[in-house]
Each structure stands twice: as structure tokens, then as C-alpha cells.
Amino acid sequence: MTNTPRPIYLDYQASTPCDPRVIETMLPFFGERFGNPHSVNHRHGREAEAAVEHARGQVAELIGAEAREIVFTSGATEANNLAIKGAARFLKERRPHVISCVTEHKCVLESVRRLEERRGARHLATGGQQWPDRSERLGRGPG
Amino acid sequence: MTRTAYLDYNASAPIRPQAAAAVAQALTLTGNASSVHGFGRRARACLEDAREAVAALVKAPPSAVVFTSGGTEANNLALRGLAQGRRVLVSAGEHPSVLEAIDGAAKVPLDPDGVIDLARLAEMLAGEPQPALISVMLANNETGVIQPLDAVVALARQHGALVHCDAVQAVGKIAVDMTDLGVDALSVSAHKIGGPQGVGALVAAESLALAPLLRGGGQERRRRAGTENLPGIAGFGAAAALAAADLDDAPRIAVLRDDLEQRLHGQAPEVVVIGAGTARLPNTSCVAVPGLTAETLVMGLDLAGVAVSAGSACSSGKVAPSHVLRAMGLGEAEAAAAIRVSLGWASAPADVDHFVEAWGEIYTRCGAARRLQSPAA
Numbered sequence: 450m451t452n453t454p455r456p457i458y459l460d461y462q463a464s465t466p467c468d469p470r471v472i473e474t475m476l477p478f479f480g481e482r483f484g485n486p487h488s489v490n491h492r493h494g495r496e497a498e499a500a501v502e503h504a505r506g507q508v509a510e511l512i513g514a515e516a517r518e519i520v521f522t523s524g525a526t527e528a529n530n531l532a533i534k535g536a537a538r539f540l541k542e543r544r545p546h547v548i549s550c551v552t553e554h555k556c557v558l559e560s561v562r563r564l565e566e567r568r569g570a571r572h573l574a575t576g577g578q579q580w581p582d583r584s585e586r587l588g589r590g591p592g
Numbered sequence: 593m594t595r596t597a598y599l600d601y602n603a604s605a606p607i608r609p610q611a612a613a614a615v616a617q618a619l620t621l622t623g624n625a626s627s628v629h630g631f632g633r634r635a636r637a638c639l640e641d642a643r644e645a646v647a648a649l650v651k652a653p654p655s656a657v658v659f660t661s662g663g664t665e666a667n668n669l670a671l672r673g674l675a676q677g678r679r680v681l682v683s684a685g686e687h688p689s690v691l692e693a694i695d696g697a698a699k700v701p702l703d704p705d706g707v708i709d710l711a712r713l714a715e716m717l718a719g720e721p722q723p724a725l726i727s728v729m730l731a732n733n734e735t736g737v738i739q740p741l742d743a744v745v746a747l748a749r750q751h752g753a754l755v756h757c758d759a760v761q762a763v764g765k766i767a768v769d770m771t772d773l774g775v776d777a778l779s780v781s782a783h784k785i786g787g788p789q790g791v792g793a794l795v796a797a798e799s800l801a802l803a804p805l806l807r808g809g810g811q812e813r814r815r816r817a818g819t820e821n822l823p824g825i826a827g828f829g830a831a832a833a834l835a836a837a838d839l840d841d842a843p844r845i846a847v848l849r850d851d852l853e854q855r856l857h858g859q860a861p862e863v864v865v866i867g868a869g870t871a872r873l874p875n876t877s878c879v880a881v882p883g884l885t886a887e888t889l890v891m892g893l894d895l896a897g898v899a900v901s902a903g904s905a906c907s908s909g910k911v912a913p914s915h916v917l918r919a920m921g922l923g924e925a926e927a928a929a930a931i932r933v934s935l936g937w938a939s940a941p942a943d944v945d946h947f948v949e950a951w952g953e954i955y956t957r958c959g960a961a962r963r964l965q966s967p968a969a
Contacts, residue, residue, distance in 0.1 A: 458631055464624035464819065472619045479612035479788055479827070484899075485604035490890045491899035493598060523661030523790070526808040526818030556808025556817055563807055 526556040533560040537568065544569045551576035596897040597943040601784075601936035602733050602761055602876060603901055608786035608937065611831040615788050618826035625820050626811060635822055642829025646793055649785075649832040650759070650778055651769040655798045658815045659791065659825050663760040663781035664689040665805070666794040669816065670756040670777045671697075671727060673802040678725040678754065681716055683708045683739065684919035690727050690758055691915075700728075702919045705870040706737035708744065717751040724753040730762035730773075734916045734932055735867035736876025738766070745774040754800075760784055760792070764835035765842060765873045776800055782824065786937055787831030791824030838937060845935050846874035848944050852933065853877055855948045860955055866917065866930055875936055878917075880929040884958055889931050889951070896950035901932045 458466065478500065486501045488494025502516070509516045522528045537545050547561050551574045564570035598606065607615075618638055623631030625639045640654070647654040660666045671680060671693035680697040682690055685706060691697070698716060701709045708728055717724060726748050731738045741757055748755045757775040759768055764785035770778055777796035783789040796802055798813060808817030856863045856879060866878040880886075886902035893900055913927035922930075933947065 456630055458622050460623070460627060460629065460631070463627045463632070464622070466622040467619045472616070475619065476612075476616060479607050479615050483604060483606045483783075485600075485783075485789070488600060488603045488899070488901065490902060491600065491894045493600070493899050494603070523665070523806075523821065524818045527661070527806050530806050530808070530817075554808065556806070559807035559817065 529556045530560045537564050544571060546571050548573045594897050595946060597946040598899045599933045599935060599943060599947055600899045600901050602934035604783050605786045605936045606938055607788060608831055608834050610834060611787045611827040614830035615823045615827035618823040625822060638826050639820055639822060642825045645829040645832040649763060649836045650795055651771055652795045656795045658794045658812045659820055660794055660816060661790055662792040663779050666779035666792045667758055668693045669794050669805045670779060672805060674725050674754055674756060674777060676803060679720050679722050680725050682727045685732055685916040686727060686729055687733060687758055704921050706732060706735050706867045706920045707870055708739055710743050714747055717747060717753060726753050727756040729758040731873045732916060733761045734914055735878040736873035737867040738871040741773050765875050767839055770795060782828035782831055785831050785835040788824050788827040791821050791828045842874045848935055848939055849875060849877050852944045859952050875934055877933045878930050880926060882929060885928055886931045888958060889954055892954040893950055898947050898950050
């Protein structure tokens with residue numbers, strides 16, 4: 450395959466090529482606009498903070514949410530871990546009841562499994578099938 | 593363009609051009625590093641090159657490197673992933689990402705120089721029935737004070753304790769050799785060494801039981817799930833290689849820093865250099881003039897185009913004085929007067945000149961007001 454003159458990429462579900470316009474937007478932040486968004490006591494930091502808040506508005510708009518509802522994470526795996534484990538932490542029940550679907554992404558199923566281990570959560574995985582064999586289902590593979 | 597001086601490297605260092613080029617290059621790579629096709633394999637190769645460079649910077653095997661979203665995640669992963677029933681002891685001057693990572697950690701006090709109280713640590717370990725996890729930073733972000741990790745590790749070994757070391761501020765400024773240090777886990781961050789923000793690593797032997805924080809796919813040897821931040825990691829790798837080669841530059845930076853402190857002292861003999869009595873990083877200066885608040889200085893310096901911090905960037909915006917300075921026994925007023933000036937790879941004598949000039953103007957301007965307020969002083 451590496452000898453094919455022009456490889457064809459048909460794996461957009463695993464990862465999409467980065468849009469050149471996106472790269473163009475990012476590059477200044479790997480150059481002169483390097484400030485820490487938390488350093489609001491000088492202009493470099495304030496400029497970085499403004500860029501983060503601008504992006505927050507853009508992401509909110511994409512999904513019809515409010516900017517203050519957006520929590521940036523390192524990716525969807527962290528977002529799903531945060532949603533499931535973070536919400537369970539505030540549930541009053543000592544053994545939370547979790548309903549999910551057997552076809553959920555590994556990072557959802559594994560987060561729920563962690564709740565089963567740590568909190569004795571009762572997990573109902575819907576989808577008309579038995580809970581899948583974990584050693585098979587949770588193996589490594591592209592997101 | 594107006595004259596500016598960036599002297600806030602401990603908050604974030606300007607990215608090195610070669611690291612920026614590595615990020616830009618990786619952004620054009622298509623593919624998920626876990627995919628088995630050619631695109632994925634190229635992404636994987638880029639990832640593994642970076643892993644080797646980061647491992648080499650701290651003299652650890654590549655298999656020990658777990659890439660994270662930064663120093664904060666690395667510290668959280670270390671504390672929560674290694675605690676597992678162990679009693680957790682942290683120094684009182686740790687970064688908030690260590691202090692806040694886990695509930696119920698006991699704090700080991702600092703001495704007036706900012707160094708961990710080893711006698712107290714020994715007592716705490718001796719009084720501990722369960723095995724402990726100790727987390728002590730290699731160098732402090734606010735003062736640059738270097739901690740005696742060798743002594744901490746020796747005590748830990750006597751008591752069967754694990755040691756995590758937050759080396760985020762030390763790496764690239766002083767030589768860090770994980771084997772020499774003898775610590776079990778070490779946190780590093782890319783943007784403190786001239787790499788991009790949003791990427792770091794926890795370095796811990798593959799054989800060490802480390803419970804993951806993020807669960808899902810089997811990335812990072814099952815220690816950290818989630819598709820890897822390839823552009824960030826590529827930039828981290830490039831920055832790590834440069835930072836390792838640039839350790840020779842440390843004496844030049846120390847000369848700039850010492851010159852800066854001497855010139856402040858020349859203008860204002862009452863200047864206090866915090867942590868000057870002990871070993872410090874070559875790039876960091878935490879200075880205070882009693883009665884001249886950090887807020888006034890930082891704002892005035894910003895107007896003059898000079899970027900520095902009051903305490904650590906993470907505490908900026910909060911009124912509370914630095915927990916590090918308070919742990920060193922400084923009073924509230926003294927702590928509120930401290931600013932942090934931090935230099936790095938692109939710092940030049942002109943930056944120091946600009947800072948000293950601007951600082952001197954604010955000091956003189958505020959001098960009359962201070963004398964009026966405190967005639968006894």
C-alpha cells in the first residue's frame with residue numbers, strides 16, 4: 450500500500466484530515482501569540498484568553514448551546530469520562546443506576562465499568578443483547 | 593512596534609520555531625495513530641519519535657512516557673493513579689494541580705527558604721501505618737526553589753513509599769535524570785520548554801501499577817485512553833530535543849537573572865529576593881519591595897510592555913496571596929508584594945534592561961506615596 454502513488458483515505462470516522470483553514474487559524478498560536486490564557490495580568494495572556502473565549506462561542510454555536518456551557522477537554526474520551534464519572538459523583542444513591550447502549554463507544558462503556566467497580570453501579574446496557582464479552586469488545590482500536 | 597519584554601516563561605514559554613514547524617507539519621498528517629493503515633502508521637511513527645525525545649530529556653525509557661493533555665493531567669494521573677489506598681503526603685508548596693488532585697492529602701511544611709522540612713517528612717512517614725505516596729516538586733513555579741529530591745527519595749525508600757515528582761518547571765532549566773533522582777513518576781509539560789500548550793507527559797516505569805484517569809481505548813499502553821494529540825506531541829518532541837541540547841544555555845540565563853536582581857538592589861536596597869538563600873532555578877526571580885504591591889507593579893509593567901506575574905499565573909485573578917509564600921512564613925503584605933520574573937531561551941539583555949528601567953520608574957513614582965503612608969519605615 451505504501452507503494453501506491455496516491456493513497457486514498459477513506460477512514461474519516463477514525464480521524465479527518467485537518468482543514469487547511471483550520472490550520473491557518475491555529476498557526477499564529479504556535480508563533481507570536483504564545484501567551485498562557487490564564488495570565489490575564491499581561492497582554493500576551495489576555496490575547497490568548499480572548500482567543501479561547503472566541504472559540505468557545507464558535508463551538509457553542511455549532512451545537513446550539515451557550516458559551517458558558519462549554520468545558521474544553523483534551524478530546525471526546527475525556528469529555529465522556531467527565532460526563533459519566535463527573536455526574537455519578539453528585540448522585541445521592543450510593544449505587545447509581547446507569548443505562549447505556551451496548552453499541553456505545555469504548556470510552557463510555559469503560560467509564561461505566563469503572564462505576565460498576567468503584568461504586569457498585571448497576572448497569573443496564575440496552576440494545577437487546579447480553580453485555581458483550583469485555584476482553585473482546587474493549588480491545589485496542591482506532592477511536 | 594512598541595518595545596516589549598516577555599519575562600513570564602514560567603507561565604508559558606514562547607514556542608521554539610522548530611517546535612512550531614513540527615506542529616505545523618503534523619497538522620498536515622492525516623490519520624489516527626491507532627489505525628493500522630499507512631496513514632495511521634505514519635502518525636504512529638511521528639508519535640513514537642516524540643516519545644523517544646521526551647524520554648531522552650529526562651533520561652527514561654520511551655516505554656515509561658504517557659502523553660497527557662499537560663502538566664495538570666500528569667499530576668492528577670500520578671496522584672490519583674498511584675494513591676490506590678496509600679496515604680498521600682505532599683509539600684505545602686506544590687502546584688494547585690497536585691494540591692487539588694486528591695482529597696485528604698497531608699501537607700509537609702516548608703522552611704523559610706522554601707525547602708521541604710525533611711525532619712517533619714521523616715516524622716510523618718514514621719507515624720504512618722499504611723504505605724505512602726509522596727509528591728514533591730523538583731523546582732517551585734513561583735520562587736524557583738529546588739527541592740532536595742535525593743533526600744526525599746532516601747526517606748521514602750526507608751518507609752516503602754512511592755515518590756512522584758512534579759518536574760514541570762525544572763525540566764529544560766536544570767538537568768533532570770529520572771534514574772539519578774530515583775523517583776517513581778515524573779510530570780513534564782511541553783509549553784514550559786518552548787513546545788505547544790495542551791500537551792505534557794507522566795513518566796513512570798511501565799511496570800508501575802498506575803490506574804488510568806481516562807478510560808476507553810487502549811492508547812498509551814492502556815494508561816491513558818483517548819486519541820493522541822499528534823500535533824501537540826510532535827511539537828513536544830521537537831521542543832524536548834532542543835531543550836536537552838540547550839541546557840548549556842542555563843549559565844547565560846543565570847547571568848541575566850543575577851544582573852537583573854543586582855540592578856534592582858542597586859535602585860532599591862530594601863528589595864527582597866525570595867528563596868535567594870538556597871538553590872534556585874537559573875531563570876526565576878521572585879522579588880518584593882515591602883509596601884509596593886505586586887498588583888501595582890504588574891499593571892504598571894504591563895502598560896510599559898513588560899510581562900511578568902504576580903505569584904503564579906494560576907493564582908492570578910484571585911485575591912488570596914500565594915500559598916507558596918505563605919508556607920515559607922511570609923506575611924500577607926510581604927506575599928502580596930512579590931512578583932515573579934522568569935526568563936528563558938529567547939531572553940536577551942535588552943529584555944532585562946527594559947524591565948529594570950520600567951520597574952525603576954514605577955518604584956520611584958510610588959516611593960513618595962509609600963513614604964507618606966508609612967512614615968515610620
